[in-house]
Amino acid sequence: MTDVTLIKDVRELSADDLDIGYEHRAQISHGSSAPDAPLLHSDDPRLKTILRLLRRFGGVILSGPPGTSKSWLAGQVADKITEGHDDRRADIQFHASYQFEDFIEGYRPKEDASGFEPRDGVFLRLVREANKHPDTDYVIVIDELSRADVGRVFGEALTYIERSKRGQNFVLPSGKPCSIPLNLYLIATMNPLDRGVDEVDAAFERRFAKVDMPPRRDLLEELLNRNGFLDETVQRRLLGWFSKINARSAQTPAAAIGHAYFADVVDPETLQEVWDYQLKHHVERAFKYDPETRIEIMNGWADIFASPADQEVPTADETASP
Structure with a gap:
C-alpha cells in the first residue's frame, strides 16, 4: 500500500504573491x-x-x-x-x-x-x-x-x-x-x-x-569639471572622442551617446569601466555593419589613455560637433 502524506491548510497564492498582480x-x-x-x-x-x-x-x-x-x-x-x-x-x-x-x-x-x-x-x-x-x-x-x-x-x-x-x-x-x-x-x-x-x-x-535632448559636449565638460579627478589631457581627449562619435551619428543615428554615461567617472579606472561594461558594447552594436568605423572609434578610445608622445585623437575643435 502506498504511503500518502496529506498536506493540510495550503494557502492559495494570489497574483500579488507571485509579483504579477x-x-x-x-x-x-x-x-x-x-x-x-x-x-x-x-x-x-x-x-x-x-x-x-x-x-x-x-x-x-x-x-x-x-x-x-x-x-x-x-x-x-x-x-x-x-x-x-x-x-x-x-x-x-x-x-x-x-x-x-x-x-x-x-x-x-x-x-x-x-x-x-x-x-x-x-x-x-x-x-x-x-x-x-x-x-x-x-x-x-x-x-x-x-x-x-x-x-x-x-x-x-x-x-x-x-x-x-x-x-x-x-x-x-x-x-x-x-x-x-x-x-x-x-x-x-x-x-x-x-x-x-x-x-x-x-x-x-x-x-x-x-x-x-541631443548629446551635449558642454554638459559633459561641466560634469567632468565638477567631478574634478581626471587629468587635463585625458579629459581633453575624452571630450574629443565624445564629439567624434556623436558627429558619426549623423550617418549612424544609433551611435549617439549622452554625457550622463560619465556621471560617475572620478578617475581613469572608472572611466575605463564605462567603456568595458557599457560603451564598448554600444559601439559594437551601432557599427555592426561598418567595421572600419568601429575599429576607428575603438582605437580612438584607446588613444585617450595613450602617453603624451603618442598621437592624440582629434579635439572637439578639430571635429564637427553633433
Missing part, C-alpha cells in the same frame, strides 16, 4: 538616472522652458539617445511642479506588455479570491486626486514612452489629454465617467530610435510639445 505590473521608478546630480536652479533655462510648455500643452516629451539626462530632467521638473510632494506624482516605466488595465483601469482578482473587481490604474488614480484638488498641481512621469503601444495603453483618454479637451467628460469601458483636469501634467521620455516612435509621433504630435 496589478501593483507589480505597473513598474514604478524614480525619474532620475543621475540621483547624485545637483538640483536644477529655478532660473535654469531648461527648467523654465519645460514648465512653460507644460502650462501651454499639458504634456511634454523629452526625446533623445541614451545618456542625455532625459529621466533626470523629467524628475527635476516633476519635483518643481509638486514641490517635492511624492503623493502628487507618479513615476512609471512603460514596456512592451504594459496595458490599458495597468494605466487606466481593469478588472483584478479580489483579495479573498472570490472573483474580480474593477480597479483604477496609475493614471486614473492621479486623475481622481487632481479633480479633488483643482488648485494643486499633479504630474505623471512616463519613462520609455515608445516602448509600449500608446494607443492601447491610453485608449480613449488619448483624445482627452489634449489641453483643449481637458475637463470634458467621457465614459470609460467600465461605464464610469471620467474627466482629465487641467492641473494634471504629463512628462514623458523616449529614445527616437525605438521601434514604436512613429506611433508615438502620430498620437502625440498635436497634443504634446516635444523637446529634443
Whole structure:
C-alpha cells in the first residue's frame, strides 16, 4: 500500500504573491538616472522652458539617445511642479506588455479570491486626486514612452489629454465617467530610435510639445569639471572622442551617446569601466555593419589613455560637433 502524506491548510497564492498582480505590473521608478546630480536652479533655462510648455500643452516629451539626462530632467521638473510632494506624482516605466488595465483601469482578482473587481490604474488614480484638488498641481512621469503601444495603453483618454479637451467628460469601458483636469501634467521620455516612435509621433504630435535632448559636449565638460579627478589631457581627449562619435551619428543615428554615461567617472579606472561594461558594447552594436568605423572609434578610445608622445585623437575643435 502506498504511503500518502496529506498536506493540510495550503494557502492559495494570489497574483500579488507571485509579483504579477496589478501593483507589480505597473513598474514604478524614480525619474532620475543621475540621483547624485545637483538640483536644477529655478532660473535654469531648461527648467523654465519645460514648465512653460507644460502650462501651454499639458504634456511634454523629452526625446533623445541614451545618456542625455532625459529621466533626470523629467524628475527635476516633476519635483518643481509638486514641490517635492511624492503623493502628487507618479513615476512609471512603460514596456512592451504594459496595458490599458495597468494605466487606466481593469478588472483584478479580489483579495479573498472570490472573483474580480474593477480597479483604477496609475493614471486614473492621479486623475481622481487632481479633480479633488483643482488648485494643486499633479504630474505623471512616463519613462520609455515608445516602448509600449500608446494607443492601447491610453485608449480613449488619448483624445482627452489634449489641453483643449481637458475637463470634458467621457465614459470609460467600465461605464464610469471620467474627466482629465487641467492641473494634471504629463512628462514623458523616449529614445527616437525605438521601434514604436512613429506611433508615438502620430498620437502625440498635436497634443504634446516635444523637446529634443541631443548629446551635449558642454554638459559633459561641466560634469567632468565638477567631478574634478581626471587629468587635463585625458579629459581633453575624452571630450574629443565624445564629439567624434556623436558627429558619426549623423550617418549612424544609433551611435549617439549622452554625457550622463560619465556621471560617475572620478578617475581613469572608472572611466575605463564605462567603456568595458557599457560603451564598448554600444559601439559594437551601432557599427555592426561598418567595421572600419568601429575599429576607428575603438582605437580612438584607446588613444585617450595613450602617453603624451603618442598621437592624440582629434579635439572637439578639430571635429564637427553633433
